[in-house]
Amino acid sequence: xxxxxxxxxxxxxxxxxxxxxxxxxxxxxxxxxxxxxxxxxxxxxxxxxxxxxxxxxxxxxxxxxxxxxxxxxxxxxxxxxxxxxxxxxxxxxxxxxxxxxxxxxxxxxxxxxxxxxxxxxxxxxxxxxxxxxxxxxxxxxxxxxxxxxxxxxxxxxxxxxxxxxxxxxxxxxxxxxxxxxxxxxxxxxxxxxxxxxxxxxxxxxxxxxxxxxxxxxxxxxxxxxxxxxxxxxxxxxxxxxxxxxxxxxxxxxxxxxxxxxxxxxxxxxxxxxxxxxxxxxxxxxxxxxxxxxx
Numbered sequence: 001x002x003x004x005x006x007x008x009x010x011x012x013x014x015x016x017x018x019x020x021x022x023x024x025x026x027x028x029x030x031x032x033x034x035x036x037x038x039x040x041x042x043x044x045x046x047x048x049x050x051x052x053x054x055x056x057x058x059x060x061x062x063x064x065x066x067x068x069x070x071x072x073x074x075x076x077x078x079x080x081x082x083x084x085x086x087x088x089x090x091x092x093x094x095x096x097x098x099x100x101x102x103x104x105x106x107x108x109x110x111x112x113x114x115x116x117x118x119x120x121x122x123x124x125x126x127x128x129x130x131x132x133x134x135x136x137x138x139x140x141x142x143x144x145x146x147x148x149x150x151x152x153x154x155x156x157x158x159x160x161x162x163x164x165x166x167x168x169x170x171x172x173x174x175x176x177x178x179x180x181x182x183x184x185x186x187x188x189x190x191x192x193x194x195x196x197x198x199x200x201x202x203x204x205x206x207x208x209x210x211x212x213x214x215x216x217x218x219x220x221x222x223x224x225x226x227x228x229x230x231x232x233x234x235x236x237x238x239x240x241x242x243x244x245x246x247x248x249x250x251x252x253x254x255x256x257x258x259x260x261x262x263x264x265x266x267x268x269x270x271x272x273x274x275x276x277x278x279x280x281x282x283x284x285x286x287x288x289x290x291x292x293x294x
Contacts, residue, residue, distance in 0.1 A: 021107045024084060026213045027100040028221075029231050030200035032180075036224055040178045044158035053186070056149045056235060057140060062246055064119050064145075066253040070235070071111070071145065078136055079104060080111040082118055096218040097261060098230035108136050121145070148246060149238045150186040155179050159205070166211055166219050174216055175205035185238055199234045200226070230260045240266055 108131040
């Protein structure tokens with residue numbers, strides 16, 4: 001969903017990209033607990049359930065991820081997320097840490113342009129016409145962009161509307177989705193990994209004029225009584241467990257500390273705040289994702 005954040009954010013950092021084909025996201029991750037999930041269930045207007053597999057791509061020098069650029073194939077469709085480098089964040093916004101600002105697109109021609117312009121990837125593609133999914137897959141292979149992780153997610157999405165405590169008018173309402181995830185890690189040889197991870201994010205449906213995105217996220221965290229400690233995303237956790245060389249490259253470039261701060265708190269392989277079945281698998285409904293998009 002596209003939301004109007006022009007008061008806080010500048011134009012996309014790649015000037016030739018059509019705004020109508022790029023979504024802009026604000027994301028804040030957290031570790032959920034049973035109380036948070038119960039509140040989401042009680043307040044939700046509706047819910048949807050889906051399962052998807054994300055395959056992430058990079059080359060041997062980690063040219064994408066060290067620039068905070070994330071190329072993935074969700075089921076059969078490619079998606080690219082890259083940072084909003086000209087996002088405006090006021091001094092007051094810095095009081096709530098761990099918020100990510102991203103552009104996102106599923107348009108293959110836009111993905112190609114961003115990879116060439118921002119990541120300096122040399123894509124070996126002679127055809128000037130529009131790409132399709134098969135051509136994109138072949139293009140990545142010829143350009144040495146290979147899968148480095150696969151993550152399967154079972155997601156339950158709740159829609160919430162919550163009165164803002166930031167202003168005196170009761171008419172100001174935060175509208176957002178809550179995604180409850182059960183995540184299973186898979187290595188690139190399609191072998192299931194026996195442990196998983198709880199993760200949370202936030203997706204705004206709309207934002208009230210005059211409010212900063214960070215303040216809105218902070219208000220929602222406070223009202224839902226969510227711990228505001230910064231936590232790693234599920235890809236960072238995957239790399240820390242199964243691809244240490246890749247993870248060290250992200251540490252060396254400063255990406256990990258920029259997201260988590262100096263105290264890099266990584267959870268145990270079976271988090272204590274989630275329900276686990278007899279085989280040690282994390283049960284559905286034990287992880288929460290809150291996304292903020294526009």
